[in-house]
Amino acid sequence: ETVMTQSPVALSVSPGERATLSCRASQPIGDNVAWYQQKPGQAPRLLIYAASFRATGVPARFSARGSGTEFTLTISSLQSEDFAVYYCQQYNNWPRTFGPGTRVEVK
Amino acid sequence: QVQLQESGPGLVKPSQTLSLTCSVSGVAIDSGGHFWSWIRQHPGKGLEWIGYIFYSGATTYNPSLESRLKISRDTSKNQFSLRLTAVSSADTAVYFCTRDRTGALEDWGQGTLVTVSS
Numbered sequence: 001e002t003v004m005t006q007s008p009v010a011l012s013v014s015p016g017e018r019a020t021l022s023c024r025a026s027q028p029i030g031d032n033v034a035w036y037q038q039k040p041g042q043a044p045r046l047l048i049y050a051a052s053f054r055a056t057g058v059p060a061r062f063s064a065r066g067s068g069t070e071f072t073l074t075i076s077s078l079q080s081e082d083f084a085v086y087y088c089q090q091y092n093n094w095p096r097t098f099g100p101g102t103r104v105e106v107k
Numbered sequence: 108q109v110q111l112q113e114s115g116p117g118l119v120k121p122s123q124t125l126s127l128t129c130s131v132s133g134v135a136i137d138s139g140g141h142f143w144s145w146i147r148q149h150p151g152k153g154l155e156w157i158g159y160i161f162y163s164g165a166t167t168y169n170p171s172l173e174s175r176l177k178i179s180r181d182t183s184k185n186q187f188s189l190r191l192t193a194v195s196s197a198d199t200a201v202y203f204c205t206r207d208r209t210g211a212l213e214d215w216g217q218g219t220l221v222t223v224s225s
Contacts, residue, residue, distance in 0.1 A: 034211035043203055043218050044154065049211035087154060091210025095169040098154040 002026055002090050004099035012107040013078050021102045023071040023088035032092035035064055035073045038101075039084045047086075048073065078104070109133040111204045111216035119198075119223050125191040129204030129216060130184070137162050137182045140208045145178065145189045147200040148218070155200075160187050194223045 003026040013019045023033065031051035036044035046055045048064040051071060061076040075082055083106055088099040115127035129143070136143055144159035158168035160178045168176050172191065180187040191198060199222050206214040 032210060036212070043215035044212070045215075046211055046213055049209065055211075055213070089154070089211075094167060095171075096156045096210060098156070100153045 001095060002029060002093045002097050004088055004090055004097050006086075006088060006099035006102050008102060009100075010103040010105055012105050014107045015080060016077050017107075019075045019078055019082075019104055021073045021075075021086055021104075023066075023073070023099050025069045025071075025090055027093075028068045029090045029092035031067045032090055033064075033066065033071050034089045034091065036087045036089065037082075037084045038087065044087060075104070109206055109214045111206060111214055113202060113204050113216045113219040115219060115221070117220055117222060119194055119221060120225050121195055121223055122193055125189070125194050125198060125221055125223070127189045127202055127204075127219065127221070128186050129188070130186050131206070132185070134206075135182070136180055136185055136187060137164075142207050142210075143178075143180070143187045144205045144207065144212065146203045146205055146212070146215075148203070149200045157189065157191075157202075196223050199223045 005024045007022045033051045035048035038044040047058050051066050052064050064073045085101045085103050087101045110132045112130045119125045141162045142159045145157040147155050158178050160166045166178050175192045177190040201218040201220050203218045204216045205212040
């Protein structure tokens with residue numbers, strides 16, 4: 001099983017600041033990574049697929065990069081609606097696996 | 108626009124069978140290229156991929172659950188279902204149904220909480 005790890009566990013950021021989230025895979029997975037945003041009481045929402053492509057309707061302040069085992073998600077200027085938990089997920093190998101999440105909190 | 112909606116009992120007794128259904132609108136579940144998955148999230152925890160049924164009817168299950176799991180579909184109702192036997196408190200979770208074509212989960216149901224308790 002491909003284990004996904006995320007860092008940091010939590011990130012305190014002021015509105016308007018930049019946030020950078022990291023995700024690491026236990027083995028190479030190419031660019032088969034997605035990122036999701038989840039707010040309390042809601043289902044996760046797809047933000048990024050294929051490591052760097054924004055899903056439909058996702059604002060341009062969300063960007064992502066990486067390949068192999070190291071991936072990052074950057075939110076360039078945090079808005080109030082961006083405070084949430086972010087998960088990475090690999091779909092290169094079965095079973096598909098998720099990281100434990102990074103909580104982005106208001107500083 | 109694709110919409111998914113989970114339904115089923117919110118409370119199941121230990122050792123019994125958990126059964127959930129996902130009703131899909133906006134696309135036929137047997138149309139080409141779609142994966143129809145079940146994902147679960149233990150309370151306050153991360154996400155776990157349970158398994159999927161492909162548009163062709165083929166299934167793939169998480170090895171950790173495979174011995175207790177069956178995912179099936181009813182194309183006449185445009186629904187797919189989850190059946191998990193011999194449940195315990197470790198199966199208490201919010202269960203989501205999802206759709207994708209590549210592995211990135213594009214559409215999600217709202218989720219349904221299933222509690223295993225006597």
